Amino acid sequence: MTNIGKVIWLFSAFCHFSRCSITSQDCTWASELTFQDVKDAIDKLKQLDILNDRIANLDEQVTTLQKHVPSIIFHAKVSDGLNPAGQGRIVYDTIIVNKGSAYNHLTGIFTAPVAGIYYFTYSLLGMTDSGNTEVRLMKNNDDLSYIHSILTPNQAQTASTPAILTLNRHDQIWVNLIQGRTWSGRGALNFQGVLLEAQ
Template sequence: VIFHAQVSDGKNPVAQKRVIYDLVTINKGLAYNPVTGFFTVPVPGLYQFTYSLLAQMTSERTAVYLMRNDENQSYLHSILKSGQAQSSSMDTILSLNRDDQVWVRLGTGSAWSGLGALNFQGVLLEAEED
């Protein structure tokens, strides 16, 4: 199970909403849904997720959260001065159950989607028995 997706140019996410990574480059296991933005766990086990942020130059504070169901698991936080830009990414390893949903939420600020700047990917590291 592995997926990688990014946000299309010009489809900048909205604060307090789920980020929809609509351009899928790989989706083995078909667990990532580019319409809803949810990765639904098909096999329980240890997964590694990576997500990235390019805070817009007009946004002073930007926060992006990796969610498991409705709970924050990790986050990226960017504080900028006017006219600056900052790119960052986060890796998180989670022990997940079948049908858990993992997704990314833009909490505050604004993120830029140009040039493949917003990415979300996950891979099954080790399967566990149900």
């Protein structure tokens, strides 16, 4: 029985008792109820039912979102001493965080498991004798951004850059070394990403 049904039932019972020859003063409060009192009670119960329905709907939506929106976060670096050089994809072989397992430490490729907006950063530190060093952030073989370092001998300069990207499911992101020699000591070469908003 709904709350409204309970109120109507109680009101009917009160009306019945008020017509009976019950003289107990314990029941006098029932006969004092007015139609407006019962109507107000019914209106309040209707409002409570509406609020309860809204709360149940919100709980269901939150549960659905928690089930379908994965947490994607990764942070990887090139191990000390590997020092990528020449041309080719940089493989950040040491995983620090890889929640969601979207980054592959064997290939250096991040594959988007869901469509959404992602945030990435990557860094560069060229060797002191490298001179001209460049890395590029790639998306499905397209250049997105780059870090370019031109140094004279015995100079060193570290740099990093962010990128906010809208990706489709299965889009791939990686970092290419275009030229020069890098230094990976003390975690100087990093690649990071996080899902900001699923779509």
